[in-house]
Amino acid sequence: xHIGFLYSRIRKDEKLLLNELRDRGHEVTKIDIREQxxxxxxxxxxxxxxxxxxxxxxRCMSTSRGIYATRMxxxxxxxxxxxxxxxxxxxxxxxxxxxxxxxxxxxxxxxxAFTEESALEVIERFGYPCVVKPVTGSxxxxxxxxxxxxxxxxxxxxxxxxxHYEHSIFYIQEFVEKPGRDIRVLAVDGExxxxxxxxxxxxxxxxxxxxxxxxxxxxxEAREIVRDANNAVxxxxxxxxxxxxxxxxxxxxxxxxTEFKNIHRVTDVxxxxxxxxxIESEVER
Ligand SMILES: Nc1ncnc2c1ncn2[C@@H]1O[C@H](COP(=O)(O)OP(=O)(O)O)[C@@H](O)[C@H]1O
Ligand SMILES: [Mg+2]
Numbered sequence: 001x002h003i004g005f006l007y008s009r010i011r012k013d014e015k016l017l018l019n020e021l022r023d024r025g026h027e028v029t030k031i032d033i034r035e036q037x038x039x040x041x042x043x044x045x046x047x048x049x050x051x052x053x054x055x056x057x058x059r060c061m062s063t064s065r066g067i068y069a070t071r072m073x074x075x076x077x078x079x080x081x082x083x084x085x086x087x088x089x090x091x092x093x094x095x096x097x098x099x100x101x102x103x104x105x106x107x108x109x110x111x112x113a114f115t116e117e118s119a120l121e122v123i124e125r126f127g128y129p130c131v132v133k134p135v136t137g138s139x140x141x142x143x144x145x146x147x148x149x150x151x152x153x154x155x156x157x158x159x160x161x162x163x164h165y166e167h168s169i170f171y172i173q174e175f176v177e178k179p180g181r182d183i184r185v186l187a188v189d190g191e192x193x194x195x196x197x198x199x200x201x202x203x204x205x206x207x208x209x210x211x212x213x214x215x216x217x218x219x220x221e222a223r224e225i226v227r228d229a230n231n232a233v234x235x236x237x238x239x240x241x242x243x244x245x246x247x248x249x250x251x252x253x254x255x256x257x258t259e260f261k262n263i264h265r266v267t268d269v270x271x272x273x274x275x276x277x278x279i280e281s282e283v284e285r
Pocket of ligand 2: 139140206241253
């Protein structure tokens with residue numbers, strides 16, 4: 001196959017994918033997003049010609065640039081993974097929560113408000129602790145666990161005074177008493193490639209925040225939830241985050257531009273091979 005590799009920076013994850021593609025003899029055209037110009041009916045200037053690509057894999061670090069570029073390539077008639085529809089849903093935590101809820105996928109209780117006053121009312125109704133998150137973002141950044149009315153007032157005031165306007169979309173969530181870890185599943189169209197538990201003393205268990213991870217065997221219930229979450233957001237190459245609730249699981253996030261070097265390192269699974277297997281099958285479909 002002839003794959004377009006859309007990127008902004010080649011990290012370890014991208015190196016792993018590029019090596020796998022090269023080992024399999026696929027033709028790869030690298031597309032540096034910073035150098036592209038997009039017209040309404042095709043690339044402009046010295047941009048990469050995408051007309052004979054079978055598929056484009058979006059590995060851009062910037063979510064919004066990646067989504068715009070995906071939309072344009074789709075409009076030119078090129079298939080992109082992940083699709084813009086999937087990426088748009090996953091990029092926004094409000095969209096993700098609504099989409100999971102509509103599909104009947106278990107997800108933490110969440111409410112949204114747009115002023116400090118109404119957000120404080122939501123928080124008081126939830127009780128303490130609860131969680132306030134930015135609607136876009138990742139790596140556990142700017143998440144707040146709110147333990148008291150005073151800290152709620154401070155977080156809300158800081159967000160509305162110092163934050164980007166998006167930080168005044170207050171996304172408030174119940175605090176889930178998870179057992180010191182959460183579960184990250186890397187899945188292709190709902191089929192798990194590999195999964196890890198991310199363990200930390202801190203309530204935020206992103207590996208970028210220092211959590212320790214180890215391979216995790218999914219039971220049938222978790223697999224079903226992963227399939228349902230995948231279908232709900234439109235399907236693709238996804239990092240699906242679950243928390244254990246005692247008797248089941250709840251999905252708190254679905255990542256569309258997912259990093260996987262860590263899952264590759266700590267599990268016995270060849271993750272890049274699993275991803276490229278899936279991309280090959282997408283091209284053949
Ligand atoms: N409602 C919650 N209750 C308890 N822990 C949570 C909750 N939401 C998130 N976390 C913890 O914070 C981490 C980051 O949250 P997440 O919603 O995935 O945001 P990000 O996009 O920054 O990764 C999760 O992996 C989990 O460990
Ligand atoms: Mg997450």
